[in-house]
Amino acid sequence: MSTVDERTPEADEPEVPTNRPPGMHLASDWLKRPYVRRILILTVVIAAVIIALTFVMVAFMNMSGGPASDIQAQIEQTMFVLTFASAPLMGFTLAILTYSWWGGWGKVTTETEPTEEGPAIRTNGVAVVTWITVCSLLAAFLVIWGLVALAQITAGSYGSTPVNQQPNATKAIDINVTGQQWLWSFEYPDNGRITSDVLVVPINVPLYFNVTSKDVVHSFWVVEAGVKIDANPGAITNTGFTPNKLGSFNVRCAELCGLHHAYMETKMQVVTQEQFNSWVREQGGVKTS
Amino acid sequence: MSTVISPPGGGTTVAIHEQPHVPQPKQVGKPGGFLRRTNFLTAVISGIVLAAIFYFVTVAIVNKVTGGGQQDDLSLPDGLQAEIAMMYIGWVIGFMAGIGAFAGPIRWFLGNDLTHADAEYMSGKDMGREKYWKYTTDHKVVGIQYFIVMMVLFGVGGLLAMLIRTELGITWAEVFNPNFYNSLIGTHGIVMIIAMIIAVTGPLGNFIMPLMVGARDMAFPRLNALSIWLLVAAIPPLISNLFMGGIRDGWTVYQPLADQSPVGMIGYQITIIVFAFSTGIASVNLITTIVAMRAKGMTWSRVPIFIYGILGSAIMGLIWFPMYQYSQILALSDRVLQTSFFTPASGGSVWLYENLFWLLGHPEVYVIVLPATAALLELMPVFLRKPLFSYKLAIAGIFGIVGLSAVVWVHHMYMTGWAPASNYPFMLSTELISIPFSFLVLVMLGTMWRGAPWTKLPMMAVYAVIWNKVIGGITGVYLSDTPVDQYMHGSMFVVAHFHFMLMGAGLFGAMAAIAYWFPKMINRYLDERIASIGFWTAFVGFQITFFAMFVAGLQGMPRRVLQFDSLFNVANWVSTIGAYIIGTGMLIFLYAIITSWRGGELAPGNPWGAHTLEAQTETPVPHENFPVLPVVTSDPYDYGVPDPYELADDDAIREAEGVAKVGA
Numbered sequence: 001m002s003t004v005d006e007r008t009p010e011a012d013e014p015e016v017p018t019n020r021p022p023g024m025h026l027a028s029d030w031l032k033r034p035y036v037r038r039i040l041i042l043t044v045v046i047a048a049v050i051i052a053l054t055f056v057m058v059a060f061m062n063m064s065g066g067p068a069s070d071i072q073a074q075i076e077q078t079m080f081v082l083t084f085a086s087a088p089l090m091g092f093t094l095a096i097l098t099y100s101w102w103g104g105w106g107k108v109t110t111e112t113e114p115t116e117e118g119p120a121i122r123t124n125g126v127a128v129v130t131w132i133t134v135c136s137l138l139a140a141f142l143v144i145w146g147l148v149a150l151a152q153i154t155a156g157s158y159g160s161t162p163v164n165q166q167p168n169a170t171k172a173i174d175i176n177v178t179g180q181q182w183l184w185s186f187e188y189p190d191n192g193r194i195t196s197d198v199l200v201v202p203i204n205v206p207l208y209f210n211v212t213s214k215d216v217v218h219s220f221w222v223v224e225a226g227v228k229i230d231a232n233p234g235a236i237t238n239t240g241f242t243p244n245k246l247g248s249f250n251v252r253c254a255e256l257c258g259l260h261h262a263y264m265e266t267k268m269q270v271v272t273q274e275q276f277n278s279w280v281r282e283q284g285g286v287k288t289s
Numbered sequence: 290m291s292t293v294i295s296p297p298g299g300g301t302t303v304a305i306h307e308q309p310h311v312p313q314p315k316q317v318g319k320p321g322g323f324l325r326r327t328n329f330l331t332a333v334i335s336g337i338v339l340a341a342i343f344y345f346v347t348v349a350i351v352n353k354v355t356g357g358g359q360q361d362d363l364s365l366p367d368g369l370q371a372e373i374a375m376m377y378i379g380w381v382i383g384f385m386a387g388i389g390a391f392a393g394p395i396r397w398f399l400g401n402d403l404t405h406a407d408a409e410y411m412s413g414k415d416m417g418r419e420k421y422w423k424y425t426t427d428h429k430v431v432g433i434q435y436f437i438v439m440m441v442l443f444g445v446g447g448l449l450a451m452l453i454r455t456e457l458g459i460t461w462a463e464v465f466n467p468n469f470y471n472s473l474i475g476t477h478g479i480v481m482i483i484a485m486i487i488a489v490t491g492p493l494g495n496f497i498m499p500l501m502v503g504a505r506d507m508a509f510p511r512l513n514a515l516s517i518w519l520l521v522a523a524i525p526p527l528i529s530n531l532f533m534g535g536i537r538d539g540w541t542v543y544q545p546l547a548d549q550s551p552v553g554m555i556g557y558q559i560t561i562i563v564f565a566f567s568t569g570i571a572s573v574n575l576i577t578t579i580v581a582m583r584a585k586g587m588t589w590s591r592v593p594i595f596i597y598g599i600l601g602s603a604i605m606g607l608i609w610f611p612m613y614q615y616s617q618i619l620a621l622s623d624r625v626l627q628t629s630f631f632t633p634a635s636g637g638s639v640w641l642y643e644n645l646f647w648l649l650g651h652p653e654v655y656v657i658v659l660p661a662t663a664a665l666l667e668l669m670p671v672f673l674r675k676p677l678f679s680y681k682l683a684i685a686g687i688f689g690i691v692g693l694s695a696v697v698w699v700h701h702m703y704m705t706g707w708a709p710a711s712n713y714p715f716m717l718s719t720e721l722i723s724i725p726f727s728f729l730v731l732v733m734l735g736t737m738w739r740g741a742p743w744t745k746l747p748m749m750a751v752y753a754v755i756w757n758k759v760i761g762g763i764t765g766v767y768l769s770d771t772p773v774d775q776y777m778h779g780s781m782f783v784v785a786h787f788h789f790m791l792m793g794a795g796l797f798g799a800m801a802a803i804a805y806w807f808p809k810m811i812n813r814y815l816d817e818r819i820a821s822i823g824f825w826t827a828f829v830g831f832q833i834t835f836f837a838m839f840v841a842g843l844q845g846m847p848r849r850v851l852q853f854d855s856l857f858n859v860a861n862w863v864s865t866i867g868a869y870i871i872g873t874g875m876l877i878f879l880y881a882i883i884t885s886w887r888g889g890e891l892a893p894g895n896p897w898g899a900h901t902l903e904a905q906t907e908t909p910v911p912h913e914n915f916p917v918l919p920v921v922t923s924d925p926y927d928y929g930v931p932d933p934y935e936l937a938d939d940d941a942i943r944e945a946e947g948v949a950k951v952g953a
Contacts, residue, residue: 019929021739035739050763060843061776064856075776082766082773090763094756096734101752106741113898118675118740120929127735128679135727143720146770147713153772154709211706216546217639219704219779223845226776230705232640233545234633237706250854254704254779254847256539258546259467262850 020120035104039095046098047091054083065224068249068270069241071153072226078149085141089134153226172206172240175199179211179218179231181257182264192285199251199268201243202276208240219255222268228254243270314402321410322396324389329422332387336522339383344376370625373533373552377526377559384522385515389424393511412510414912424518426510429910432496432810434517436803438524439491440879442484443796445528449477451872454834456851458865460858463851470851472535472553479527479540479557483564485791486606486653487520488799489660494575494599496810500903501593503584503921505913508577512570519567523560530556539849541650544620544631544642558621565614572607575599584902586921593901593925594683598663601691605652605659608695613649616642640707647698655694657791659687661798662729662758665751668805669736671899672748676926678735682728689725697722703771704778712771719769726762730755745897746821750801753828757793761786764839782842785835793831800824800878807885808892812909816881816889823878830870837864900925 030036058076067073099105108114176187187195199222201207211220213231221228222241229239253264271279280286319325351371385391393403403411412427413420420430421437453473456464465473495517499507507513530536534551547554579600583592619630620642629635631642670677677683699707699715733755742748764786767773777783804824807815841860846853853861895904902925906915 057839057843060840061845063844064854071772072776075772078770078772079767082770083763086763086766090759093730093734093759096737097752097755097759100737100740100742101749103741105737105739108741108743110743114674114741114743116674116741117929118673120676120927121678121735121738122676122926123679123682124735128682128731131727131731132724135724139720139723142766142770143717146716146720146772149770149772150712150716153775216549217543217705221779221847228704228775228778232633232706234639235706250845252845252847255543256471256546256849258537258549259471261471262467262852 019117020122035099038104039092039099042095042098043088043091045091046094047087050087050090051083054080065245065247065249067226068222068224068243068245068247068268069226070244071241072224074149074153075226078145081145082142085138085145089138172208173201174208174210175201177209177211177220177231178214179220179253179257179264180214181216182253182260184220184251184253184264184266188280188285191280191283194280194283194285196283198266200276200279201268201270202273203243203246203270205273206240206242209238211237211239216257217255218253218257218264221252221254222249223252224249225268230255243268246270246272314404316404316406317401320404320406322407323392324407324411324424327387327389327392327424328419329388332384332518335387336380336384339386340376340380343379344372347372347375369552370555374555374559374621374625377556380525381519381522381559381563385518388518390515390518392424408510411514412506412912424514426506426514427912428495428499428507428510428513429810431507431513431517432492432494435487435491435495435520436810438517438520439484439487440882442480442487442524443875444879446477446480446484447872447875449473449480451868453477454865454868457861458868460853460855460861465851467851468535468537471537471539471849472531474849475536475539475542475557476527476531477540479536479560481791482540482653483520483527483560485657485795485799486568488657488796489664489802490571490575490599490602490606490656491517492810493595493664493802493806494571494603494660497806497903498575498596498599499578499582500809500906500910500914501596501901502579502582502587503902503915503919504578504582505915505918507574508582509574512574516567516571516574519563519570523563523567526556526563527560530554541646542620543646544623544637544639545633547620548623548632555621555624558617558624561617562614562621565610565617568606568610572603572610575603576607579603584919584921590681591921591924593667594677594680594687595660595663595667597684597687598660598666601663601687602656602660604691605656605694609649609652609656612645613653616645619645640702640705643702643705643707644698647701650701651698652694654787654790655690657795658798659690661754661795661802663687664802664805665754665798666729666732666736667901668747668801668897668899669733669751670926670928671897672743672745672751673736673740674743674928675736675740676928678732678738680732680924680926683732686725686728686732689728690722693718693722693725700769700774703774716769716771720766723762723766723769730758746815746817746824747801747805747897749821750797750804750824753824754794754798754801757789757797757831761789761793764789777842779848780842781838781846781848784848785838785842788831788835788838793835797824797828797831803882805897806903807882808896809903809908809910811886811889812892813885813889814892814896816885819884820878820881823874823876823881825874826877827871827874830867830872830874833867834864834871835867837861837867900927 058079061076067076173191174189176189178185178187183197184199185195185197186199187193209220209229211229211231212235213233215233217233218231219228220231220239225241225243227239227241229237231237247270249268249270251266251268253261257264396402408426411425413423413425413430416425420427421434425431452465453470456470456473495507495513499505530553533553533556535553536542536557537550538546538554542554542557579592579596619628622628623630623632623637629637631637631639633639666677666683696718697715699711700719703712703715764782768777768783768786804815804820807813837860841857841864844856844860846857846860892908894907897904902919902921905919
């Protein structure tokens with residue numbers, strides 16, 4: 001058997017000389033290169049910083065006293081998961097960016113255009129396939145986590161059926177929220193239709209809100225409870241949550257609604273069941289059955 | 290018509306087809322005719338005159354119909370609706386007539402079509418500076434006009450931004466009346482959006498793109514002039530709103546709040562309707578030029594990536610701008626004709642408006658970001674002297690974004706209650722669009738890999754822009770996730786996020802691109818030192834402003850408020866200081882542009898050693914761009930590969946040229 005490859009015709013021309021580096025490397029050889037090691041170390045450092053920043057971000061979110069409901073707690077947990085999952089890729093991107101900017105691969109600082117040309121790397125199949133796979137898996141993970149989390153907070157807020165028709169939430173309190181320029185008003189249909197401009201609610205009881213507006217679009221935002229839904233004129237939207245922390249929290253309007261939009265805010269007072277009952281009596285309503 | 294010739298000595302006959310005689314229109318008078326007398330000044334005069342005529346005629350008609358019982362207080366929402374709307378329409382028609390936009394069609398209609406000499410006059414041949422003030426069809430003139438208009442819009446929008454931050458920084462008092470403050474945020478928003486949409490595709494898409502594809506001009510030169518002058522006509526109605534009660538409803542002008550606004554709102558609606566025509570016309574022109582007028586040999590796998598970016602942007606603009614236009618036509622009809630498309634009290638739907646609005650509102654982000662990103666991809670190989678990494682992956686990324694941009698708009702409406710069940714599929718599509726974006730990121734990283742950057746401003750700006758894009762991207766991951774968005778929606782976090790995308794990636798990217806192509810457009814180098822100082826000052830200020838704004842958003846500060854909880858004070862003080870630093874940096878950059886324009890160092894035809902076609906023609910670019918139309922034999926990223934002509938010679942030449950050998 002001849003050692004000469006007779007099937008491949010001889011090239012018409014000599015191979016074109018280029019700066020193209022040899023194509024394939026073993027991963028172990030690749031990892032021995034100094035710049036690869038430096039970039040990987042940078043990646044770890046930057047990813048750690050990004051993860052640490054998430055704690056700072058959540059600390060900012062809790063500055064006004066939250067989380068006041070499981071929904072807000074779940075939102076914060078989701079933020080951690082999203083950051084942890086994407087930190088390695090973000091870190092790698094920023095590491096290459098920093099390394100190149102810092103001049104790790106050299107720099108040309110002349111006034112005239114550079115005379116030397118870089119390596120002619122047109123593409124790299126392994127890099128492309130790996131990158132697309134990793135990015136797609138990451139996106140798939142984020143989507144699946146997000147969909148599950150959305151289903152969970154939906155079950156905990158507006159739900160596919162109203163909370164008070166769900167078997168495990170018979171004790172839910174209905175509250176009709178009406179936005180108008182520029183105040184919120186809350187009506188308690190279960191408690192003798194008393195109305196209030198402060199949202200007073202008992203702790204650990206599911207709340208179910210029917211939100212509407214008298215004039216323009218507002219957005220009902222209970223900040224520390226992590227609940228937000230637009231108040232639309234001519235339509236009722238629903239949301240809900242179970243407060244799990246006593247105290248005073250913020251209710252704001254999150255959609256520009258005209259002149260005094262900035263002042264359209266009120267408080268949510270989370271109180272004990274006894275305090276709630278006596279507040280209802282003071283307002284002339286009836287106790288929750 | 291053909292002639293049959295028998296060659297001497299017999300043999301086969303050869304048929305020579307002659308050009309059929311096409312009757313040419315006859316030249317009447319001097320070339321240009323009516324257009325010799327029109328310019329910007331006549332346009333303004335004619336616009337004002339026709340606006341006045343339309344206004345008074347409408348007043349007379351309305352008084353006749355209503356018996357004079359018309360409310361004429363400008364501060365009330367129902368005062369002078371039809372009159373003001375007709376006045377703005379009169380202004381636009383009058384302005385376009387006065388600039389000479391209708392001369393071509395009217396002469397064609399009268400059987401007296403434009404001759405070749407007329408067309409040459411219109412293209413500004415042998416004309417001095419006045420061609421920039423006329424209805425000039427040359428793409429280079431239109432590019433410069435877009436450049437000027439863009440800078441004016443950024444100036445206005447930036448000034449408004451400074452006023453907004455002043456109000457928010459002075460936490461102990463109300464500086465402005467709340468109505469004026471609300472007008473400021475609305476006008477700032479829409480002015481900046483328009484400025485950003487034209488920032489790259491306007492100046493560079495018009496000036497550089499035809500050069501880059503090796504064409505003598507755009508496919509439809511007269512439409513090109515039409516698109517810029519429609520844009521110019523659309524600006525006065527927008528700015529004048531500040532004196533007519535203002536746009537008090539944010540740039541989104543959600544209904545039915547917009548119905549409560551005074552007549553300034555009509556200025557917004559007319560501007561958007563006219564601007565959408567301008568964008569549509571420009572998009573058709575760009576797409577046709579790219580598809581049909583590329584140089585010989587420029588196959589789809591040799592087209593520079595910047596051209597793909599422009600193409601993707603133009604396709605999205607063409608498809609989605611009409612949605613925005615419909616929404617404003619219907620809203621105008623609600624105001625003036627008392628219809629009720631969006632008025633819930635009479636059976637309309639606010640969700641219909643929100644859907645129509647965001648059908649453009651989201652793709653518009655990619656209309657802005659895509660050409661800026663593609664411009665960076667174009668200049669990176671030049672400054673790194675390396676081929677663009679995985680050119681075809683970049684194309685796949687661009688068209689992936691164009692395709693997916695159609696199905697993500699509802700993520701702006703997660704919290705509207707329109708269709709809670711739709712949050713699931715739209716969350717999926719929104720996170721899927723990160724995959725084509727990741728393609729573009731890999732292309733950038735791969736191009737940087739092992740390359741030594743030439744540290745000029747355009748290249749260093751690339752690093753700044755990618756940083757901004759990564760920050761905008763990771764905060765976008767939170768916002769695309771419905772549960773987290775339930776907290777973030779409508780807060781300052783969103784504002785900071787989209788400023789990172791639109792300003793951080795879009796505007797800074799446009800600045801990098803303009804620094805790169807400035808020598809080609811203006812014939813002079815941009816002053817590297819002063820422009821760099823301006824750029825980096827603005828960049829540092831940008832980080833301060835918007836990181837502080839992220840903090841305010843996380844603490845729970847809603848958007849578009851002028852007074853707030855004292856919890857947010859510190860973040861807002863920091864943010865305002867950062868904003869003034871941005872303002873200073875931008876002024877320095879503007880100073881660099883103006884001084885370099887007037888007396889910068891003269892630039893050669895190919896200042897950066899690029900391989901693209903626009904760098905191969907001389908500077909200043911001759912009237913029809915190329916003495917002989919070029920023929921393309923490879924893509925423009927063949928760095929690191931010696932010229933085949935040099936290969937024919939020996940090693941000595943190769944060494945003299947500094948080209949590396951095999952395996953080096």
